[in-house]
Amino acid sequence: MTVNGRGLFAGRPPRTAHASQRARAAVRETLSHDVNGCLLEVTIVWIEVVVSACPEAELAPPVNAEAISDIERRLGDSVPADLRALLFETDGVLGEYALDVVWTAKRIAEDNARFRADASFAELYQPFDGLLFFGDNGGGDQFAFVVDDPRAGVVVWEHETDCRRKVADGLADYLRQILSSDGDEWYDQR
Template identity: 50%
Template sequence: MWKDAAAKALHTVEFRAPVDATALAEAERRLGRTLPAQLAALLRETNGVVGEYGTDVVWSLERIVEENLLFWSPDTFPGLYMPVDPLLFFGDNGGGDQFAFVLTPERPDIFVWDHENDSRLWAARALEDYLHRSLAGDGDWYR
């Protein structure tokens, strides 16, 4: 389902080998949080989605874990940004802006975090909508 949705938006999209249930469980243990169901389902089909110019539209599971643990650490950006604890980052635009689910309160929408001004803007109504918009759109599709 997820690979089909991505391929409809961009026929040259790249996929990776899927993630197994053990790896997903270990990632959730390390994060101390459950992955959104949509994201977990996508990762069971492909361990990330690569768009044009090698953009990691959806990161690998390992990168999702590492990036979020880094951002959630209180020592990473002390006082520089508003708290990012309610967010689960999972992809980027290749230019520094990152895409995230909101975990608290849990919702299916995707938001973009602008690294230059620390804004958080709505980008898509769900993961499938995000895939379509990010893979078929131009560089500023979310603005």
């Protein structure tokens, strides 16, 4: 698929397979949760979450630990565990119409650094230091984690109003909603 006569993403590694072709090779992340005194281990395979919501989604080769460290070094914040695990499976997720559902590690580092340092943004918007942006809707609104509150889920930053509000309970919920929607209605209704 090409856009404006070029590959989808100039400078991005080629995406050689759809999500369904790569699901079996996914890295498994085990998360431990204490539920009423019992240790419950949950394994999330992020590529399978993507495939179940959108079999046509495009994936890239996974990142290495250095790419995650670069994000954390540049921003001074830890990458949330779910996002870290997803990036270790695929360096970003493209949805229908090449929608940047989850950015590449490089874009996460660069865009967040730019948003936090841009003086003109400081005049227009509330500070972005507490957010870690990782995806967008293709029209200016961006999706983020609240850095110091992992239970806050995924929030949308609406660029026209500077409104920030919760739209998903976590990364899996976000992926299911955005990849199976027909536009922005999925988060407008929440």
